[in-house]
């Protein structure tokens with residue numbers, strides 16, 4: 001690999017590695033295209049080719065596996081609520097579901113009847129949207 005080419009791959013690899021702790025789903029990506037859906041991922045300044053991006057993703061996954069013990073030994077588990085990969089193997093909740101479930105409990109307790117009505121309305125809307133989708 002020429003230095004400019006490998007320089008881009010290295011920078012991109014480091015960038016991906018930094019994102020893995022907050023976005024463990026990166027470890028399950030099959031293609032570098034998925035990186036563009038990861039919040040906070042930006043490679044415009046590096047302007048990598050798709051081959052470089054694939055190389056960097058593979059390299060980041062490899063280093064993550066080989067990395068320092070402890071943190072790097074963690075393997076993602078599926079969130080029990082939505083199935084998204086998460087490193088939180090204790091609660092088995094991704095960040096989003098954990099946050100919502102935690103807050104929702106407090107909301108329902110504090111908000112009383114009004115809160116239950118609101119959630120009921122939301123649920124009705126989601127339910128009917130799902131039914132419509134299934135019919136088409």
Ligand SMILES: [Zn+2]
Pocket residue numbers: 079080081082083084093094095096097098
């Ligand atoms: Zn979840």
